[in-house]
Amino acid sequence: MASLDLGAAKETRPMRRDKPRRLPRALTTVFWFALAWGLLIGLWELGTAQGFLNDRILPPPSETIPFLLSGGANVGFGVQKAGLIDAVVVTLGRIAIGLSCGLGLAVLVGALIVEFVPARRLFMPIVQTIAPISPVAWIPFAIAIVGIGDPAAIFVVFMAIFGSMAVAAVAAFDAVPGEYVKVATTLGAGRLRIWFRVLLPGALPGIMTMTRMSLFGAWMAVLAGEMAGINSGLGYLIMMGQQMYNMKLVMSGIITIGAIGFLLDRVMLLIQHRVLWWERRT
Amino acid sequence: MTARTGAGIRPAIRFDHVSKAFDNRPAVEDIDLAVAPGSFTVLIGPSGCGKSTLLGMSAGLEPPTEGYVFVHDCEVKGPTEGTALLFQQHNLFPWMTAAGNVAFALENTGLSRRDARGEALRLLGHVGLGAFADKVPAELSGGMRQRVALVRAFALKPRLLLMDEPFGALDHQTRRMMQAYLLATWRDSGATVMLVTHDLTEALVLADRIVLMSGSPGRVTEVIDVIAPRPRDLADPALAAICRRLEAHLEAEAIRGEFGPDELARLGVLS
Known part of the structure; x- marks a missing residue:
């Protein structure tokens, strides 16, 4: 997925520069995307039809995709019954909240670290230690503290991204050329104004990139959390599929994760272009 | 002289x-x-x-x-009013237009956003840069960037x-x-x-x-x-x-x- 994203990011610039070539280029991207997946799905279908692949473990696309689209991917019975859409909504909500909190606090802590020397000495060791902890490691702790459910999942997402985002925010602020701050100071700008009009916009490209990376981290963390005890959401759906030996359900979950992850990244790319408007105008 | x-x-x-x-x-x-x-x-x-x-x-x-x-x-003992500074590069903020850069300085003196923009447009027009007021620095040539930076520096009458x-x-x-x-x-x-x-x-x-x-x-x-x-x-x-x-x-x-x-x-x- 990472290499695919890099390719797409590179293509966006020339596309904007010469508009006439934009449509064919976009079409080419879509064509290859469809072809690649068409081939893979075709081979999968062929493999199960010919008996190379066990269709009880790897049900063919001709069964999985209708199952996915028909809304048959349900978990539980009666009042506890939860459909695929519900699971997706639950999972996305957790990411949205966890990511927003993580981003907001990481930028705030990053700013404090950059602004105040004692804050750098005090917070930097903590942030650098939290950053490499696997989000999965927080799951038992989260469940013990806040119990099963949304708060635990949000906490896991938050812990997954906060450390690395704070470190990246500090790096982004530190990378803003010192001349900008000096110029703003001599132009009579106060410290707060320098933060909002100079340092924040100056660090925004770095912050946007780190947010896009963190989105992947959050996506992985929430699914892991849902598989490891937080009993709802898309990750839980897959676990249920395993426990009921419903491989169509498992495959549906996996396809949904891939598709939504891809779409989320596209959306982030659009937001990035919108927020960094001045970078598009060269 | x-x-x-x-x-x-x-x-x-x-x-x-x-x-x-x-x-x-x-x-x-x-x-x-x-x-x-x-x-x-x-x-x-x-x-x-x-x-x-x-x-x-x-x-x-x-x-x-x-x-x-x-x-x-x-x-x-600190940044003094009436002193302007110009570097070789990184003078203009890339995330503001030429007019925005000049207005930024004027707003620091207490001018309202609208007045600052009006004054910035006037100053840029005065030196023949009126047509570039809404361009971002990346769209300007190196010389133009330094001219806008000079306009901004002199906007505060240093x-x-x-x-x-x-x-x-x-x-x-x-x-x-x-x-x-x-x-x-x-x-x-x-x-x-x-x-x-x-x-x-x-x-x-x-x-x-x-x-x-x-x-x-x-x-x-x-x-x-x-x-x-x-x-x-x-x-x-x-x-x-x-x-x-x-x-x-x-x-x-x-x-x-x-x-x-x-x-x-x-x-x-x-x-």
């Missing part, structure tokens, strides 16, 4: 036995220098001789380790303009044009200018006074008054003589910086 360095006038900048060290490494040592108000002073010297440090201290961005810096008879190799990144033609532009702007404003450069020609074209520095730690070696009418003709024998002096000094400094004394003895240079 005659050199405005008359005695008895209170200096615009005065360095009083100023030393500055970074992490206990001396950058400049025992600088004693007075800059006449309304004059154009050029600091020249090898890389790392503390030219930029002197500018930074004059702007109040960093305090001296020893001694005092006075700007218009007030000790500099009495002191500090410039750190402002035209270093420009091509030869653009640089000459910008030098003429700067001289005209300076003449109209009556501000004091202190400019750092590596370029001898630039020093000779612009300066009332050239302050020659030597490196590690930085000291003032020589102060040369350039008394010649502007626009300057570099073929003028007096200027050519100054140029040779500067060249000899800078070459000696460069060699001293690059080679140790033993190596110099082996090479037989400066012996």
